[in-house]
Amino acid sequence: MNKRKREDEVSHIDSQRKVEDDGCVCNIPPCHLNPILFKDYLAYESHITTNHTFICQQCHRRFPSNSILTLHIDENHNPFLKIKQERGDKVFRCIESECSKVCRTPKTRRLHMIEKHNYPKEFRFDVINRGL
Ligand SMILES: [Zn+2]
Ligand SMILES: [Zn+2]
Numbered sequence: 001m002n003k004r005k006r007e008d009e010v011s012h013i014d015s016q017r018k019v020e021d022d023g024c025v026c027n028i029p030p031c032h033l034n035p036i037l038f039k040d041y042l043a044y045e046s047h048i049t050t051n052h053t054f055i056c057q058q059c060h061r062r063f064p065s066n067s068i069l070t071l072h073i074d075e076n077h078n079p080f081l082k083i084k085q086e087r088g089d090k091v092f093r094c095i096e097s098e099c100s101k102v103c104r105t106p107k108t109r110r111l112h113m114i115e116k117h118n119y120p121k122e123f124r125f126d127v128i129n130r131g132l
């Protein structure tokens, strides 16, 4: 009886660890605040396709969220925004659409995203220009 119980515990721990080793974690914003662990790669992939695939019609790059796609189109394909930027206006909007912060450089926006919205430091902010 005792021995059997121990075996069960061991296999439980083992299977838990296996899930973690084999799993994929999605921490692409907006999932970064509450990272989701996927047991198998297919589930992970279909999550990415349904939740993080927004395509730019002009350059056909993929983006992880609608707000990042919107910023991408503005900052890469909008000639008026370029003129504004050359004039020295602030044009780099916050990635979170409900936030009204606009920054002068992508660098200050990066700091804003990390400090105010808990974006991971390792987040590749150039995803806005280059896509996934
Ligand atoms: Zn996700
Ligand atoms: Zn584009």
Ligand SMILES: [Zn+2]
Pocket (backbone or CB within 6 Å): 094, 095, 096, 099, 100, 101, 112, 116, 117
């Ligand atoms: Zn913000």
